[in-house]
Amino acid sequence: MRIDVVSLFPDFVRQSAAIGVVGRAQQRELLQVETWNPRDFATDNYRTVDGRPFGGGPGMVMLIDPLRAALAAIREAAPEPVHVIYLSPQGARLTQKKVEALAGMPRIALICGRYEGVDERLIEHEVDEELSIGDYVLSGGELGAAVIIDAVGRLQEGALNDAQSAQQDSFSDGLLDCPHYTRPVHHDVWGGVPEVLLSGDHAAIRRWRRKQSLGRTWLRRPDLLTQRALDDESRALLDEFRREYTR
Ligand SMILES: Cc1cccc(C(=O)NCC2(NC(=O)c3cccc4nocc34)CCCC2)c1
Numbered sequence: 001m002r003i004d005v006v007s008l009f010p011d012f013v014r015q016s017a018a019i020g021v022v023g024r025a026q027q028r029e030l031l032q033v034e035t036w037n038p039r040d041f042a043t044d045n046y047r048t049v050d051g052r053p054f055g056g057g058p059g060m061v062m063l064i065d066p067l068r069a070a071l072a073a074i075r076e077a078a079p080e081p082v083h084v085i086y087l088s089p090q091g092a093r094l095t096q097k098k099v100e101a102l103a104g105m106p107r108i109a110l111i112c113g114r115y116e117g118v119d120e121r122l123i124e125h126e127v128d129e130e131l132s133i134g135d136y137v138l139s140g141g142e143l144g145a146a147v148i149i150d151a152v153g154r155l156q157e158g159a160l161n162d163a164q165s166a167q168q169d170s171f172s173d174g175l176l177d178c179p180h181y182t183r184p185v186h187h188d189v190w191g192g193v194p195e196v197l198l199s200g201d202h203a204a205i206r207r208w209r210r211k212q213s214l215g216r217t218w219l220r221r222p223d224l225l226t227q228r229a230l231d232d233e234s235r236a237l238l239d240e241f242r243r244e245y246t247r
Contacts, residue, residue, distance in 0.1 A: 001105065001156055002032040004074040004082070005145050006067060007112040008049065010035035016146040021164065022153035030156040033149060034077070038062070041069035050115050059116040067122050071109065080106040084128045085148070087112055087141030091130030094147065096171065098131070102148065103155035110148060112141030170213065174228045176221055178212035210234065215241035 005013045017026065017033040025031040038049045043065070050060035075082055083105050092098070102108055111118065111127065123130065133144040154160055160168060170177055181193040196208045214237055217224050230238065 002107045004109045005035045006070045010037050012142050017149045025153050025159040031153045036070045038066035041066040062118040064119045064122045082107045082109045084109045086127040086130045087144035088130045091132035094131050099151040103152045110145040114140045175213040176217045178209040211237040214238040
């Protein structure tokens with residue numbers, strides 16, 4: 001999969017995609033991330049990329065033409081069609097379901113806003129969808145691009161090892177993770193590790209972890225539970241957790 005990113009801060013995007021799982025996916029050519037700076041497509045001597053907003057008011061708006069020229073260069077760089085995403089607080093909230101859809105595409109382009117954003121006509125004529133990583137104020141869309149690159153990159157076939165795949169699967173079935181513990185078995189200040197994890201009874205451990213995931217999801221993110229049906233075993237485990245919890 002190829003991801004092209006349009007950003008005034010290409011180094012940030014490139015460096016964040018060069019580490020860890022995504023960095024290795026790039027080295028193994030499971031993923032290709034290219035960055036494009038609109039400033040390189042500005043035609044005036046000052047390499048202008050922003051303009052004053054019509055209607056007045058504070059701040060600047062990113063100009064259409066440098067962005068449009070960068071997108072044209074992106075399209076020309078490879079034959080496959082490009083799905084163009086503008087990272088924006090006005091976008092639909094990014095979900096794992098959306099990430100999985102994007103991960104199956106041959107190419108996506110990510111446009112990162114700065115200043116007050118981009119000229120609306122660029123969005124109307126060049127953008128296929130707007131996506132948001134959350135409801136808070138950011139300085140630019142680059143963190144959104146980094147999130148998409150990571151979430152989509154790790155889903156490329158062969159990118160994850162078994163441990164990482166297991167972690168991926170646990171959230172992918174829509175639940176929060178269970179608690180994790182490591183040595184020491186007894187900590188002088190914080191006590192011990194749940195006995196079942198030391199028992200070697202792998203069926204009981206699996207059951208305990210599933211019950212913890214269900215219980216923590218119920219306690220902390222009940223909204224995630226309404227989005228998915230639970231099979232009989234999970235329903236029984238959650239009921240058991242809830243009975244113990246309210247005791
Ligand atoms: C709730 C709210 C209301 C109004 C403005 C803003 C705001 O933060 N405006 C600033 C910009 N924000 C983002 O790009 C951005 C922000 C948040 C999530 C995102 N997911 O992708 C890109 C995202 C837009 C132009 C430059 C940065 C936020």
